[in-house]
Amino acid sequence: MSSAHHVVPLRIYFTIFFLLIVLTGFTVFISKFDFGVMNLPVALSIAIVKATLIMLFFMHVKYSSRLTQLFVLSGFFFMGILFFFTFCDYLTRAWN
Amino acid sequence: MSAHAHNPAVLHHFADAEQQKESATLGMWLFLATEVLLFAGLFLVYTLFRWKVPYVWVKESYLLGITLGGINTAVLICSSLTMALGVHAAQEGKKKALIGWLLATMLLGATFLGVKAIEYHEHWEHHKVPGLNFTYTVPYDNAHPYKVPEQQVFHFLYFCMTGIHGLHMVAGLSILTVIAIMAYRDKFSTTYYTPVEMAGLYWHFVDIVWVFLFPLLYLTGNHYTGGH
Numbered sequence: 598m599s600s601a602h603h604v605v606p607l608r609i610y611f612t613i614f615f616l617l618i619v620l621t622g623f624t625v626f627i628s629k630f631d632f633g634v635m636n637l638p639v640a641l642s643i644a645i646v647k648a649t650l651i652m653l654f655f656m657h658v659k660y661s662s663r664l665t666q667l668f669v670l671s672g673f674f675f676m677g678i679l680f681f682f683t684f685c686d687y688l689t690r691a692w693n
Numbered sequence: 694m695s696a697h698a699h700n701p702a703v704l705h706h707f708a709d710a711e712q713q714k715e716s717a718t719l720g721m722w723l724f725l726a727t728e729v730l731l732f733a734g735l736f737l738v739y740t741l742f743r744w745k746v747p748y749v750w751v752k753e754s755y756l757l758g759i760t761l762g763g764i765n766t767a768v769l770i771c772s773s774l775t776m777a778l779g780v781h782a783a784q785e786g787k788k789k790a791l792i793g794w795l796l797a798t799m800l801l802g803a804t805f806l807g808v809k810a811i812e813y814h815e816h817w818e819h820h821k822v823p824g825l826n827f828t829y830t831v832p833y834d835n836a837h838p839y840k841v842p843e844q845q846v847f848h849f850l851y852f853c854m855t856g857i858h859g860l861h862m863v864a865g866l867s868i869l870t871v872i873a874i875m876a877y878r879d880k881f882s883t884t885y886y887t888p889v890e891m892a893g894l895y896w897h898f899v900d901i902v903w904v905f906l907f908p909l910l911y912l913t914g915n916h917y918t919g920g921h
Contacts, residue, residue, distance in 0.1 A: 604784045605777075614774040621766055621907075625759065628912035636916075637743065640908035648901045655777045656897045657890075665718050672726030676733040683737055687744070 603660040702885035746843045753847040755914030762911035772801035773900045783886035795873040823849045
């Protein structure tokens with residue numbers, strides 16, 4: 598656990614910033630095209646990549662302890678449960 | 694209690710500075726997990742309605758336009774960079790740089806809220822505020838009746854999601870104000886800057902929420918070309 602005083606090189610922060618701006622431009626560009634039902638997955642995929650970059654580098658999760666990384670994942674895990682069971686219900690309502 | 698050089702910032706119930714920082718980090722991420730779940734409920738309702746009435750979502754999103762939302766996205770990404778640079782300055786014990794980056798972050802955050810206020814005013818003028826000032830847009834086609842209640846639902850969710858996000862921005866600005874004052878009063882050193890880092894985690898989290906809100910609310914109708 599050498600996490601306490603891990604100083605991330607400035608070069609990494611600027612690289613991540615550049616990637617975030619590029620990905621934002623990309624998500625605006627690609628939203629001009631209609632992929633039908635794939636519109637949401639495409640937009641979400643780019644957003645998830647951006648969020649992951651922010652968490653790993655800006656929020657230092659890459660350099661954090663395993664326990665912290667587990668805590669980070671827990672919120673998204675329970676969000677997954679919320680979505681999974683709600684759609685198990687809605688997607689199987691044949692009478693609608 | 695160790696006999697060698699005691700760090701005054703370490704509280705007596707912690708073994709050392711590292712353990713104290715690890716505890717703060719875990720606690721902060723636990724709080725952020727509850728924040729994820731706060732927004733998860735809204736994202737769930739958004740996804741359900743988008744799945745049920747995709748044509749309403751596309752057209753109402755199209756009416757929002759992407760210019761101001763896009764500008765705000767860039768502003769928030771810049772503010773995340775300045776926040777990260779602030780934490781970096783704290784780690785290196787550079788007081789002036791830390792305060793400078795904190796002020797830059799706050800300025801960008803305030804810019805975001807200012808643009809948001811302009812947007813909200815536009816929504817009022819366009820009669821797109823559900824409950825208070827709402828006009829239904831023209832019929833989509835014959836298959837869909839004139840009044841589609843989900844039009845209001847989209848804008849209701851828009852105000853809920855951006856409103857709660859905006860409140861988080863206000864909270865973030867308050868936290869950064871306190872951190873900047875603490876920095877000015879020399880509360881931090883190269884061995885103790887945990888509050889700066891925790892405030893940074895909060896700020897980046899609020900940025901992440903917007904990373905999702907921007908495509909879901911603004912870009913969903915960007916391919917709309919009229920008709921239907």
